[in-house]
Amino acid sequence: DARVTQTPRHKVTEMGQEVTMRCQPILGHNTVFWYRQTMMQGLELLAYFRNRAPLDDSGMPKDRFSAEMPDATLATLKIQPSEPRDSAVYFCASRMGLAGGYEQYFGPGTRLTVT
Amino acid sequence: AQTVTQSQPEMSVQEAETVTLSCTYDTSESDYYLFWYKQPPSRQMILVIRQEAYKQQNATENRFSVNFQKAAKSFSLKISDSQLGDAAMYFCAYNLKGNEKLTFGTGTRLTIIP
Numbered sequence: 525d526a527r528v529t530q531t532p533r534h535k536v537t538e539m540g541q542e543v544t545m546r547c548q549p550i551l552g553h554n555t556v557f558w559y560r561q562t563m564m565q566g567l568e569l570l571a572y573f574r575n576r577a578p579l580d581d582s583g584m585p586k587d588r589f590s591a592e593m594p595d596a597t598l599a600t601l602k603i604q605p606s607e608p609r610d611s612a613v614y615f616c617a618s619r620m621g622l623a624g625g626y627e628q629y630f631g632p633g634t635r636l637t638v639t
Numbered sequence: 640a641q642t643v644t645q646s647q648p649e650m651s652v653q654e655a656e657t658v659t660l661s662c663t664y665d666t667s668e669s670d671y672y673l674f675w676y677k678q679p680p681s682r683q684m685i686l687v688i689r690q691e692a693y694k695q696q697n698a699t700e701n702r703f704s705v706n707f708q709k710a711a712k713s714f715s716l717k718i719s720d721s722q723l724g725d726a727a728m729y730f731c732a733y734n735l736k737g738n739e740k741l742t743f744g745t746g747t748r749l750t751i752i753p
Contacts, residue, residue: 555739567730567743579739613682626672626734628741630684 526550528631530616536637542604545634547616548597556599557628558584558591559615567615573599574621606638641666643733645744652721653752659706660716660747662731669693670736673707673714678746679727687729690714692736718749726751 529548537543549556557572571581576593584591588607593599603610613635617628642665652658664673675687690698690707697705702719718725731744 557739557741566745569740572739574739615684617684625689626736627674627686627689629686630676633682633684635682 528616528618528629530614530631530634532634533632534635534637536639537606538639539607540605541638542602543606543610543636543638545601545614545616545636547599547601547618547631549599549616549618550629551597552620553618553629554596554621555619556593557617557619558599558601559617559630561613561615561633562611570601570614603636606636608638611636611638641668641733641735641742643731643742643744645729645731645747647747648745649748649750651750651752652718654721654723656721657717657719658721658749660718660729660731660749662714662716662744664712664714664731664733664742666712666733666735668735672734672736673705674732674734674741675703675705675714675716676730676732676743677725677727678730679724684730688716721751723751723753725749 531546555574558570560568570583571591573593590602613633615633616631619628644663671692673690677685688700704717706715728746730746733742
């Protein structure tokens with residue numbers, strides 16, 4: 525069945541290292557979201573794309589985070605340089621356009637630990 | 640700005656019993672969608688149920704049903720015949736029609752007592 529996939533599922537890295545997380549949205553979904561989940565802040569929207577174009581990345585720390593969609597089947601979230609406060613679970617979600625049912629389907633998440 | 644409030648940080652229920660999770664939201668709009676998501680210990684966010692604001696009929700999915708009170712801006716989730724696999728965090732979410740963003744509540748942790 526169709527699902528959002530994310531890699532890696534877990535990542536442990538040292539402070540200052542570059543981290544890249546990848547997401548494959550459900551085929552046919554044209555809107556892709558990146559979220560971050562922490563105990564303190566809950567679920568935060570970092571950025572989202574429609575038809576591969578970035579629409580809003582106001583939730584992202586601009587100096588170290590970047591998000592791209594090189595093609596319709598791949599979204600990436602990059603952190604450079606990583607810091608311990610970036611430790612969180614990062615979720616990708618996708619959905620059909622506004623003509624669809626509005627429900628977002630989430631990937632399994634990438635648990636990032638920065639030491 | 641729209642806000643979603645889940646006033647019960649934790650709930651527990653005996654297995655096979657019924658439990659209701661509360662959610663209220665604040666909006667001045669009339670056309671929107673409401674969702675309940677489940678997040679078990681695996682961390683996967685799973686869509687449980689969806690309600691369209693212009694539909695008066697409450698949505699139902701097997702053992703899960705909602706009580707949607709539009710005037711009161713209330714959207715509670717009822718789980719019937721609770722099972723051990725229902726143990727999870729449950730998030731209520733709001734999406735204004737025509738807008739891309741989901742607004743989440745802070746979640747309710749549901750424990751099932753065997």
